[in-house]
Amino acid sequence: MSALTVDRGTAALDVRGLSVAYGARVALRDVSLSLPAGRLLGLVGPNGSGKTTLIRAVCGIVAPQAGEVRLDGADALRLSPRELALRAAVVPQNPQLPPAFTALELVLMGRTPHLRLLQTEGQADLRAARQAMLATDTWELAERPLGELSGGERQRLLVARALAQETPLLLLDEPTAHLDVGHQAATLGLMARLCRSEGKAVLAAVHDLTLAAQFCYRLVMLHQGRVVAEGSPGEVLTTERLRRVYGTSLHVLSHPVTGRPVLAPDGDAQ
């Protein structure tokens, strides 16, 4: 659990000693992590390990019992919803979407924090939405009602909505869960590119460890609400640790091009 050596003043996201409980059940215990601008950080861990809770606490949906969250130095717990939405955009997991609204209308809702009460979306907002939809391969869905779209298409639209919000920080909760292999790689690849070219900071909770290992500069592994490992994908994803945390034995191979870890289960070939 080595502390990251990042100057606290410049971190896009800085979490210190965060603890969250739902009633008597403790979901996060003393979690700390730091994410500098221009980096894609992967949040991994088994089901129920606290990944979603961490994202929800950072964006103000659940109130922590202890600890602090700083977004580019500002205390997230004191920000209004609008100020928070100007700093961090979130792709939630399986949210409800009203079926009669169109894809473009949904993505334009990402512009909400930029608009005043009586203001309607202008050309600048439409451009931001269009650019986000082109980047996520959803522009051709623009006028389709959400009720007609597949799970993967909706998921990419949620990513587009977060991009249209034009925030320095992106928090993604399982952004690749409903996607095919091509769109999984495209989505995380897009995030990596945005980090590099626009200096965004991205925190992504990802179940697929192999996928996370290829795109993230570092991984933070949660288990039972605690950070159990943190470092480069090669440091975090070891056979021994995976057996302890996931309770299964995995072979850690090496990617032929990047050298990053690739995981394969034991299997039972019939």
Added chain:
Amino acid sequence: MNVLRPAPAVDAAEPLPASERALTGFGRSPWRRYLMATAALLGAIVLATAVGPASIPLEATARIVLSRLPGVELADSLPALWRDIIWEVRLPRVLLAGLTGAVLAMAGATYQGVFRNPLADPYLIGVATGAALGATIVIVTDTPHSWHGLSVLPMAAFAGAIASVVVVYGVARVGTTLPTTTLILAGVAVASLSTAITTFLMLRSTTHTLSVFSVILGSFNTATWGEFVWALPYALPAAVVILAHGRVLNVLSLDEEQARLLGVDPEKTKLLLLGVASLATAAAVAVAGTIGFVGLIVPHAVRLLWGPDNRQLLPMSILFGATFLILADLVARTVDQPSEVPVGIITAVCGVPFFLYLLRRARVGSFW
């Protein structure tokens, strides 16, 4: 990494090509729609003012109304009785029906948006049953119907409606949040309680059953300028606040968590919108009784015809709600002359078949 698609070349400064703007329907103003709906409303007002048991020519009706404008004198040669019928009886009745229809449809659309529930109507959290209880208490206790020139019945109905909403809010509140499910359940529970008390009082004093019943069914047959002017200060500010929140209501129709993530404070917004909608509904119920179906059906009809965007849904609901109730009241007072049919029966008999037709016609999934 070779599965990566190349980054699409998007120049953010380049304006959208006209074809793409047209494709998505953006920037297309629905002014034609508003113009049509406004014309329909004005037509309904003229028609309903001109038609009644005393046959007054349309031209005379127009002259009487116009002569109220300062400096215009067109009605000198017309019988004074006509002037009284048009100005003191029909016009306030027509305008009160329009105001009530507008308020109920607007409140219905707001409730459906905030609760994300297609079954929500303006009476969902106990406004109607509270008003009925307040009015019933006045009727069965033989309280004088007028106090210092103010009519007591609408005041009691208003007080009952507000009391009911306050109790529902108070029960449903958890800390600083107002969970939607709790709010609906508390509303249903409080409504059941007020209905039970109203029924008990009604049965205890059988001589008043008919008066109580007419309050519950709703009617405009005692409409006066006073009632219209009294309800206006509740309806107008509510309309301003609600219309200003059309885009925010769209965001709220995702769900509360997403609304918060997009920078909208769901609790504040809910409290404000439900507060003003309930206040306006309470005022409408106080002067018109509990007229059903308008608040449920009109917003849905608009949604089925033109989609769910609240920025259009709210103004169109206001215009159509007013038109619908004016015409329904016209039918209510002319279909069975000389007696009147309660307007709530007309809204159900005329509105429901049209609504069912729209439902049948609607594509799957476009309903909500």
